Amino acid sequence: MTTQTESRKRMARAMRPIYLDYQATTPTDPRVMAAMLPWFSERFGNPHSASHAFGREAEEAVEAARRQIAGVIGADPREIVFTSGATESNNLALKGVARFHAESKNHIVTCATEHKCVLETAMQLEREGFSLTILPVGGDGLVDPAAVAAAIGKRTVAVSIMAANNEIGVLQPIAEIGRLCRERGVLFHTDAAQAVGEIPIDVDAMHVDLLSLTAHKIYGPKGIGALYVRRRPRVRLVPLFSGGGQERGMRSGTLPTPLCVGLGAACALAAEEMDGAAGMQGRLRDRFLAGIQARLPDVIVNGSLTARLPGNVNLSFPRLDGERLMARLPDLAVSTGSACTSAAVEPSHVLRAIGVPEALARASLRFSFGRPTTEDEVERAVGRLADEVEGLRQDPSGGA
Amino acid sequence: MTFILPDGSRREVEAAEGASILEIAHVHAIDIEGACDGSMACSTCHVIVDPGWWPRLPPADADEEDMLDLAAGLTATSRLGCQVRLTRALDGLVVALPARTRNALLGR
Numbered sequence: 094m095t096t097q098t099e100s101r102k103r104m105a106r107a108m109r110p111i112y113l114d115y116q117a118t119t120p121t122d123p124r125v126m127a128a129m130l131p132w133f134s135e136r137f138g139n140p141h142s143a144s145h146a147f148g149r150e151a152e153e154a155v156e157a158a159r160r161q162i163a164g165v166i167g168a169d170p171r172e173i174v175f176t177s178g179a180t181e182s183n184n185l186a187l188k189g190v191a192r193f194h195a196e197s198k199n200h201i202v203t204c205a206t207e208h209k210c211v212l213e214t215a216m217q218l219e220r221e222g223f224s225l226t227i228l229p230v231g232g233d234g235l236v237d238p239a240a241v242a243a244a245i246g247k248r249t250v251a252v253s254i255m256a257a258n259n260e261i262g263v264l265q266p267i268a269e270i271g272r273l274c275r276e277r278g279v280l281f282h283t284d285a286a287q288a289v290g291e292i293p294i295d296v297d298a299m300h301v302d303l304l305s306l307t308a309h310k311i312y313g314p315k316g317i318g319a320l321y322v323r324r325r326p327r328v329r330l331v332p333l334f335s336g337g338g339q340e341r342g343m344r345s346g347t348l349p350t351p352l353c354v355g356l357g358a359a360c361a362l363a364a365e366e367m368d369g370a371a372g373m374q375g376r377l378r379d380r381f382l383a384g385i386q387a388r389l390p391d392v393i394v395n396g397s398l399t400a401r402l403p404g405n406v407n408l409s410f411p412r413l414d415g416e417r418l419m420a421r422l423p424d425l426a427v428s429t430g431s432a433c434t435s436a437a438v439e440p441s442h443v444l445r446a447i448g449v450p451e452a453l454a455r456a457s458l459r460f461s462f463g464r465p466t467t468e469d470e471v472e473r474a475v476g477r478l479a480d481e482v483e484g485l486r487q488d489p490s491g492g493a
Numbered sequence: 494m495t496f497i498l499p500d501g502s503r504r505e506v507e508a509a510e511g512a513s514i515l516e517i518a519h520v521h522a523i524d525i526e527g528a529c530d531g532s533m534a535c536s537t538c539h540v541i542v543d544p545g546w547w548p549r550l551p552p553a554d555a556d557e558e559d560m561l562d563l564a565a566g567l568t569a570t571s572r573l574g575c576q577v578r579l580t581r582a583l584d585g586l587v588v589a590l591p592a593r594t595r596n597a598l599l600g601r
Contacts, residue, residue, distance in 0.1 A: 194569050197544060327558045329567065341562050 115463030122312040128358040132351035158357025167295040178318035179286035182305030189330025198250035205446040234263035234396035251280040256288035261396030262405025271300030290363030313359030317352035375403035384475035497589035514574035531575035538574035543587035565595040
């Protein structure tokens, strides 16, 4: 009985799809989990209960995590506000500063390839009376800093440009944009959910005023993130929630100690292992791409291949239906368009923004490589993908 | 300098050079609390500087900003009255008193 169960488990493991979707989410690192576990049960205190030892030890754990998070972006721990994730951080940053300065300023600048939660937040502010500039990007996916400079006016309160794109992985010139925002006295926010822990970030060198990050993209738990809020010169915002005034009044609500500890531990590990992990992911990505290009010479790489996260590649397969391809590849876990919009049938707004025609956008896949990815997985993925693409193209009813 | 009171009325008063806004208010019986006597512990002397005057004020230091974080009804031109001293350049300064204050010493 037991051996049967065991062998079935082994089978299930062998049958498990190859996971190449690390930009959607990552598994929590066992070391992160180990750090979190005590804070669920025996060390359960409320970190805001300063009157007894249970609360104080939880508070110390939260503050240690805050230091670890600050460390990975070159910030002061007092500049870190815990949130539920990058969506909340982006909402708090943009709605917060826009509403705080609403009496004197009314204009927001962002770009067409931002994550939905930035674009939707900006559009909500537009409905509230703010004016909005959504800058286009080039065919390489990059925003032109000169276009940002030209868009800034006397009434501009903030510019929001992401650090790394979630679909095509391109890295925006945030240091350049940060510098010009500082010169013009405009706040600069960057959604760095895909960048923190993957590439070096320094909020001072990059002149960032507000930065969003999340744990589950860097081998931490889901449900926790943070917003960096600059103290010098002080950035002020109107909170989203009314409540007990935790997090310096910017984010009320009892902090989830185990999740805070998890985000801190994930940041500390990322800082420690970033260089090696980036090098390895870059080699695996390059090997994957070379393998695909050797078998499918007409494959198209979407977005700049140089200004890009090491662990991302986004490919279009001409003369093919992406949905049909995915239906034939249950053993490969990858994304069509972005994971957050994959429930909708509309093609990716990012691919549209870089000028990919709709038919090609529908035949595009995002592959993202992570710390656990192995060479064997990459080789098998290349083989399976190329086999099915060739098969579909030969099938008279299969091509697009 | 001029104080705009919570009811919208204006009080123009003589201000000695070097005195803080809090001290000037107290001399003229203008109702700013100043519970901690200028030791930056309470935020009850929160004033809102007229935006036209704002660029002429020297910036707040980190301690003042920390106290302002706790002030009720904070605005983009908020300062602590105990930390802004009148100079010749600020002759004619206009500040408004917020509708309510929050005493950080009392936690309310």
